[in-house]
Amino acid sequence: MKLLVVEDDRETASYIQKGLSESGYTVDRAGEGREGLFLASSGGYDAIVLDRMLPGLDGLAVLGALRAAGIGTPALILSALGSVDDRVKGLRAGGDDYLVKPFAFSELLARIEALLRRGVATAATTTLRVGDLELDLLTRTVRRGGKGIELLPREFRLLEYLMRNSGQVVTRTMLLEHVWDYHFDPQTNVIDVHVSRLRQKIDKNFERPLLQTVRGAGYCLRAPE
């Protein structure tokens, strides 16, 4: 997998590059908007990490130019501007995800993986499957090993998101954003309790757990090896 990081702050850029390389990605770097646009246009990247405020050409302008040229490489916008308005602007300009600085590296990694995954799973499926867990989007029912599992609507939405991103780490912030549409972190660990309740329902009576906690990062729903 080949990634492009467009970031003018050298320290942040090398931190991201180092982290992503260690996670097995090939990373190219651009320190300036026009250079980023040039590299991204020449193609071949699976995803782009784009800083919003760049010298030369602003991040949103780079994104606009790319999208106008018909290049749909998934892009994650990095920005110190974190209000809802700023996010909306970023996403409207063609960004696929928006991460506010400063961020934990695990958060960035989880989001990049989600982006890469999104590119693949485009087929309009009506059933999601992870191991012997099955979620039917039409009848809104969940079964595991042939047995029906009763879920509350919010638990269903949570499970749907985890299953769509199965096999990869999903952070608490990602869950708050995508399942609850909350763009801030409450002081109370509200997400943990939701997840543990869901875990009670889908894992309790089964030998091999599917929903795992990744320490310091988030959760991961994964089929047992």
Add this chain to the structure above:
Amino acid sequence: MVSDKIHLPAARSLPSPRRFFERQRRLVRTHAFRLAALYFLVFAASVLGVLCFVYWTSADFVERQTEATIDTDITGLAEQYAQRGLSGLVQIVAARSAGDSGEAMLYLVTDPDGRPLAGNISGWPLGVPAGNGWLSFTVEVRVQRKPVSHPARGSMIIMPGGYRLLVGRDISDAAAFRDRVKLTLLWSGMVALGVGLLGGAAMSRNLLRRVELVNRTSERVMAGNLSDRVPLDGTGDEFDLLAVNLNRMLDQIERLMTAMREVTDDVAHDLKTPLSRLRARLELALIEPGDAGAQSEAIRVAIDEADRLLVTFNALLRIAEAEAGAVVDMAAPFDLAEVARAAVELYEPVAEEKGFVLTLTAEPQVDIRGDRHLLSQALANLLDNAIKYADGGALEVRVFRADARAVLEVADHGPGIPQNNREIVFDRFVRLEPSRSTPGNGLGLSLVRAVVHRHLGTIALADNHPGLRARLEFPMSCV
């Protein structure tokens, strides 16, 4: 300092005559002066008009009166003539001329050749007139033995046989009266115009003075004296209103400046402390030889500390953003009940875990205008607080309408907040004594208040007997 070398502005060091003219020029340029000049012109024109009218009517009146007297006299004489003939008329005229009637009547009867037969005038003043009608002439009058010529007015009639009768009157009194009226009017006109001029100047100066007061205050405020205000004169006129509005604006600016200074101080204090702690911790980890395990533990603690700092920093930014007040799209209506439902749904499991019974009572469709996300966060902060400080029990969220206001209430059965602390808890970084040991940054309620104010709402903390009841009120969106 550079400023030491700067000379006083040129205007201040002008020699006095130039300064005087400078001031006059400025006066002429002012709106007040133009207004006063216009006022004066209109005033002068109307005064002139009134005076002319008075003069004309009074002078005319006296003349008519004279003519009426003469007419009456002639009618009387004509009757005598009709009864007693020419000789009777001559007799009467002679008799009247002899007695000093005191009314300064003038008589003359002449034969067809113009020779006087009777009368108190020696002859025709301007030669024998050709026909009937009015004439003005002068007569010689002896005043204290000196001949003085007086103006007179009279009417002449030609009688049958060419005899002529002149009846006239000395109008020197009337002329004197007219002169007097003329003089009086002239003087009063000049006085009136003088008063008008002075009044206009005074009005203009007064206006100018009050504008000048506003200007001087603005200059002082710009020079940094933020607490200066435009003085009022208590009349409640437009200038007072202008001053009141300017003062309000200055109040608002001062409040914002003070708030900003407070924020800076708060940030300096409350971010510096953890930052120095962080630094100390890292420094210690660096000098202590220690094993790799202790080192990575120190780094982990440092990262936690940095994360807490970032949370505080973000919270401060959000408060500042909410307080700035210009960005929220107030045009977007949303259902407060829906926001409450989502929050209760998110918090319900964690509340239950901690021994709370979280319930929502909501009227449908309680629409207000503003930013749904900001309001969600405000409600989340209130719920965070309740869960942090109360020790389980009922935790109620209520959404309803009251007096055309949308109300959101969060009520717990915790320890509550003592009456005297219910205002200060909204200030940044304020943490009350029993809660100091629990984690938190003292910014939660500050954000709640900022969000509420941003939505033109009010917030009040009350006793829930026992516990705390936070009541948020907003104007309803009238769609």
